[in-house]
Amino acid sequence: xxxxxxxxxxxxxxxxxxxxxxxxxxxxxxxxxxxxxxxxxxxxxxxxxxxxxxxxxxxxxxxxxxxxxxxxxxxxxxxxxxxxxxxxxxxxxxxx
Numbered sequence: 679x680x681x682x683x684x685x686x687x688x689x690x691x692x693x694x695x696x697x698x699x700x701x702x703x704x705x706x707x708x709x710x711x712x713x714x715x716x717x718x719x720x721x722x723x724x725x726x727x728x729x730x731x732x733x734x735x736x737x738x739x740x741x742x743x744x745x746x747x748x749x750x751x752x753x754x755x756x757x758x759x760x761x762x763x764x765x766x767x768x769x770x771x772x773x774x
Contacts (some may be wrong), residue, residue, distance in 0.1 A: 695745065705748050706737040 696703045710733045717726035740747050761770050 696749075700734070702734070702737055702741050703745060703748065706741055709737060709748075710734055 696705075698704065699707045710730055713733050714727060714730045717729050718724070720726075737748075744750070758770065764770055
């Protein structure tokens with residue numbers, strides 16, 4: 679047995695970063711496309727494309743602090759159950 683330290687390779691943040699387009703993750707880009715498309719289908723006007731830059735800026739602001747904020751929100755929405763006393767407290771309350 680030797681007391682040599684094992685060779686470590688540093689983990690580069692680029693290896694763990696999700697695929698991105700225009701500085702935001704792809705799932706945020708899909709949200710922009712979806713919101714713009716739904717707005718177009720509701721209004722049947724090409725003026726609904728004006729919404730896209732505002733949605734992009736909002737999502738860029740959310741993702742600038744934590745790149746995985748949308749993934750965290752998705753997991754929290756799936757894993758956090760609704761409680762029976764939600765109607766009384768108007769929120770999920772796990773205490774009395």
